[in-house]
Amino acid sequence: MDTPTTYFHWGFILISVPNLVVIGGMIVLFAIGLVAPFPHAEEGEDGGKK
Amino acid sequence: MAARSSAEIEAPADSKSWTLRLRRAIDRHLPMDHLLPDRQPYYVGSWVYVFGVVTIAALVWVVISGVALSFMGPQWWHDSALGRFVNSLHFWSVQLFFIFMVLHLWGQYFMAGWRDGRAATWMIGVVIFATSILTAFTGYLSQQNFDAQYIAINAKDAMNSAGVGAFFNVLNFGQMYGLHVMLLPIGVTFLVVVHIVMVRTRGVVKPIDPEGGAPS
Numbered sequence: 001m002d003t004p005t006t007y008f009h010w011g012f013i014l015i016s017v018p019n020l021v022v023i024g025g026m027i028v029l030f031a032i033g034l035v036a037p038f039p040h041a042e043e044g045e046d047g048g049k050k
Numbered sequence: 051m052a053a054r055s056s057a058e059i060e061a062p063a064d065s066k067s068w069t070l071r072l073r074r075a076i077d078r079h080l081p082m083d084h085l086l087p088d089r090q091p092y093y094v095g096s097w098v099y100v101f102g103v104v105t106i107a108a109l110v111w112v113v114i115s116g117v118a119l120s121f122m123g124p125q126w127w128h129d130s131a132l133g134r135f136v137n138s139l140h141f142w143s144v145q146l147f148f149i150f151m152v153l154h155l156w157g158q159y160f161m162a163g164w165r166d167g168r169a170a171t172w173m174i175g176v177v178i179f180a181t182s183i184l185t186a187f188t189g190y191l192s193q194q195n196f197d198a199q200y201i202a203i204n205a206k207d208a209m210n211s212a213g214v215g216a217f218f219n220v221l222n223f224g225q226m227y228g229l230h231v232m233l234l235p236i237g238v239t240f241l242v243v244v245h246i247v248m249v250r251t252r253g254v255v256k257p258i259d260p261e262g263g264a265p266s
Contacts, residue, residue: 022149030153033097040095 085250093257098161101154108147109242113235115140120231124194144186151179163255171248178241185238188230191220202226 006017065071118136119127126133155175157163164172190201202220209215219225 026149026153029149030098030156033101033153033157036097038095038097 080247080251084253085247087250091254091256094254098157099254101150101157105147105150105154106242106246108143108150109238111143112140112147113239115143116231116235128195144189148182148186151182155179161255162258165255165258166252168248168252168255171245171252174241174245174248178238178245181234181238181241185230185234188226188234191223191226192230 008015008017008020115136119133119140122133122136127137128134158172158175187205191198191205202223205220206215209218209220
């Protein structure tokens with residue numbers, strides 16, 4: 001807890017590994033949100049998917 | 051014949067009563083089946099639409115844990131086991147609030163959620179994001195520990211160089227705490243309510259090129 005975190009340094013990009021992990025996790029979560037099947041997705045108010 | 055209220059029977063359409071006109075305007079623009087719909091169009095069947103709801107759920111936990119923290123005080127949230135738990139609940143629900151708010155922002159950006167008269171809804175969302183950042187910042191300054199002192203002493207130079215140090219003094223704990231527990235949460239909550247009502251008024255934006263339909 002008392003030791004400084006590791007930083008990822010690539011050119012002008014400087015970011016801590018924990019921040020990089022959070023951003024990577026958000027991108028993965030967003031991709032899952034796009035492709036994961038949604039329960040009862042076919043049952044819309046217009047009677048279903050056209 | 052269904053019973054009618056006395057106001058419906060007696061009030062003419064051009065009534066000067068502002069309460070009647072306001073009620074009729076609300077009925078016209080935001081009927082209850084828009085405010086609390088039980089069915090949604092088929093294109094809402096995606097997890098992307100859940101990101102905004104999770105953001106609201108996280109905000110509810112932020113507010114509940116924040117009320118407990120402000121009621122019990124800094125010694126409780128630093129020294130007792132339950133206080134530290136509620137403090138952590140407050141911190142982690144804020145993390146989830148920001149993570150899912152940004153995922154919601156990405157989703158709305160890529161589906162161009164500002165189309166078809168929804169520009170104001172998008173812009174209020176942007177203001178909520180900015181206000182939330184300010185709320186989180188004042189929260190870091192309100193912790194009553196060395197972290198808060200370190201952040202305040204470093205942040206004062208940034209505030210002064212931006213020209214706002216005179217009326218937003220990060221070294222003034224009372225001002226930062228007051229903003230964090232009173233004005234900013236009320237602002238965020240009020241804007242979130244307006245944002246949700248605006249979404250419900252117009253409904254969810256159609257896909258850019260709906261399957262089997264003409265582009266909107």
